[in-house]
Amino acid sequence: MAMEEKERLRSPSVWLPRDPGEAVRLKEAFGGDAVYVAGSTLLRTQWEAGTAPVPAHLIDLASIPGLDRIEETDDGLVIGSLARLRDCAAHPAAAGKAPLLVSAVKAIAGASVRNQATLGGNVVYRVGDSMPALLALDAELIWHDGRTEETIGAAEWLAGPSARPGILTAIRLPDRESGMTSNRRRWFAFHKVGRREAFVPSLVTVAIAASVAPDGTIADIRIAAGGGQTVPRRLTDAERLLAGRIPDAELLEHVYDAALEQYAPAPDPFAADSYRKRTAANLIAAELWKSLREPDRAGKGDGDASESID
Amino acid sequence: MIDKTLAQRSAGAVLECEVNGRKIAIETPPARRLLSILRDDLGLTGTKRSCEIGRCGACMVLIDGKPRNSCLTMAYQCSGRSITTIEGLADEERLHPVQECFLEEGGYQCGYCTPGMIVSVKALLDDTPDPTMEQIEEALTGNLCRCTGYGGILRSVARAIERGGEAT
Numbered sequence: 046m047a048m049e050e051k052e053r054l055r056s057p058s059v060w061l062p063r064d065p066g067e068a069v070r071l072k073e074a075f076g077g078d079a080v081y082v083a084g085s086t087l088l089r090t091q092w093e094a095g096t097a098p099v100p101a102h103l104i105d106l107a108s109i110p111g112l113d114r115i116e117e118t119d120d121g122l123v124i125g126s127l128a129r130l131r132d133c134a135a136h137p138a139a140a141g142k143a144p145l146l147v148s149a150v151k152a153i154a155g156a157s158v159r160n161q162a163t164l165g166g167n168v169v170y171r172v173g174d175s176m177p178a179l180l181a182l183d184a185e186l187i188w189h190d191g192r193t194e195e196t197i198g199a200a201e202w203l204a205g206p207s208a209r210p211g212i213l214t215a216i217r218l219p220d221r222e223s224g225m226t227s228n229r230r231r232w233f234a235f236h237k238v239g240r241r242e243a244f245v246p247s248l249v250t251v252a253i254a255a256s257v258a259p260d261g262t263i264a265d266i267r268i269a270a271g272g273g274q275t276v277p278r279r280l281t282d283a284e285r286l287l288a289g290r291i292p293d294a295e296l297l298e299h300v301y302d303a304a305l306e307q308y309a310p311a312p313d314p315f316a317a318d319s320y321r322k323r324t325a326a327n328l329i330a331a332e333l334w335k336s337l338r339e340p341d342r343a344g345k346g347d348g349d350a351s352e353s354i355d
Numbered sequence: 356m357i358d359k360t361l362a363q364r365s366a367g368a369v370l371e372c373e374v375n376g377r378k379i380a381i382e383t384p385p386a387r388r389l390l391s392i393l394r395d396d397l398g399l400t401g402t403k404r405s406c407e408i409g410r411c412g413a414c415m416v417l418i419d420g421k422p423r424n425s426c427l428t429m430a431y432q433c434s435g436r437s438i439t440t441i442e443g444l445a446d447e448e449r450l451h452p453v454q455e456c457f458l459e460e461g462g463y464q465c466g467y468c469t470p471g472m473i474v475s476v477k478a479l480l481d482d483t484p485d486p487t488m489e490q491i492e493e494a495l496t497g498n499l500c501r502c503t504g505y506g507g508i509l510r511s512v513a514r515a516i517e518r519g520g521e522a523t
Contacts, residue, residue: 056384056385056386056387057385057386058365058366058385059365059366059385059386059429059431060364060365060366061364061365061366061431062364063364067364085427085428085429085432086409086424086427089408089409089426089427089429090408090409090427093407093408094408099386103386105366105431107432108364131421154409154497155409155410155412155496155497156422156475156493156494156496156497157409157412157415157421157422157423157424157475157497158409158424158427158497160418160421160422160423161423161424161427161428243492243493243496244410244496244497
């Protein structure tokens with residue numbers, strides 16, 4: 046409620062750049078007095094909670110034409126950073142090429158927030174629920190520094206410093222299987238656990254993407270976990286145990302232990318680390334177990350599915 | 356510091372948009388919340404103020420037909436858009452069918468969440484006239500009823516689906 050009086054007294058100027066170069070030049074001119082804004086749903090809650098100051102200048106990335114495009118390319122899917130979460134979830138190309146991302150996006154906030162919030166905003170937040178899915182899909186982030194574009198892997202970006210000059214313009218999901226004549230099927234799973242069923246901050250978020258040979262051998266697998274303020278990471282030890290193997294109960298026990306060991310959640314005031322580690326390891330082992338028992342199950346409800354590569 | 360071409364591209368002090376079918380131009384700071392503009396500047400107090408962080412849905416409005424939290428939306432984001440509030444659903448003669456169904460089925464207790472609920476349900480049925488229970492639940496995840504009167508609310512939605520948007 047304090048917001049109401051404040052917003053009259055001190056409302057930021059809003060700048061409407063026409064291209065990424067203009068946006069970056071504005072940021073360079075204003076420095077720390079300016080903040081880039083996309084859907085503004087997270088910024089607004091931070092201003093309201095007092096965890097971030099209301100800046101003197103807002104640079105509105107939504108005014109740049111074309112940044113909200115979603116398009117299928119020969120070798121994958123490109124989603125503009127300003128694409129709204131609702132549009133990511135509803136786009137036929139996303140459902141076809143990246144059903145794992147669609148599951149993740151649908152688990153973010155509520156429907157009305159998804160009408161406003163953008164995928165790029167969720168990515169730049171670093172701990173958003175799209176991030177484990179993007180890591181599992183080996184996504185690339187395309188940045189514009191005001192002069193040129195640079196592509197950097199999502200995992201590499203997360204491992205680096207959070208502040209980065211320039212703006213995120215697009216998220217690219219490479220089609221790892223394109224041109225492959227194999228009969229492997231893609232399999233994925235996504236789980237978000239919070240304190241209630243929907244519209245809830247995550248305690249543990251797990252995403253898995255794999256390609257599986259007809260005999261059940263895991264050809265390729267990426268497992269990522271985040272949750273709360275945890276910066277999502279790949280669980281490479283568990284991945285290594287599974288690669289090239291047909292999972293069985295004994296192997297899954299080792300996978301469970303490896304996930305438990307490697308997943309390091311950022312502290313949460315209401316949930317113990319040990320609980321969250323067990324939850325992440327259980328979700329991963331359970332999803333893999335289900336995929337063994339019901340290999341052709343089409344995903345429904347809890348966000349896991351398998352499909353054939355054609 | 357800032358060249359003139361950039362200066363021309365800042366959001367102005369006047370917001371031009373459409374509210375409930377009427378074109379308006381209103382002087383307002385560009386980052387002012389739509390919630391405040393509706394309630395305090397335009398006197399449209401059917402849109403309720405509650406959590407103010409986009410969690411409760413009491414301030415739900417339609418922007419170009421899609422439900423949005425007016426507490427999360429700033430003036431400049433409404434430029435050129437069409438905004439519908441709860442006041443814009445009924446015509447002069449009668450209530451909107453969804454409003455009638457909430458009345459008939461007792462889809463409210465204290466009534467504070469009701470305008471937001473009705474706006475969300477209208478958007479759902481405009482988009483999906485015959486939604487599944489899963490779609491209804493998803494459309495209403497962002498609308499909280501602190502009285503926990505969800506039984507009556509779901510009954511009202513079921514009745515509105517039955518009517519297919521028609522007045523009785």
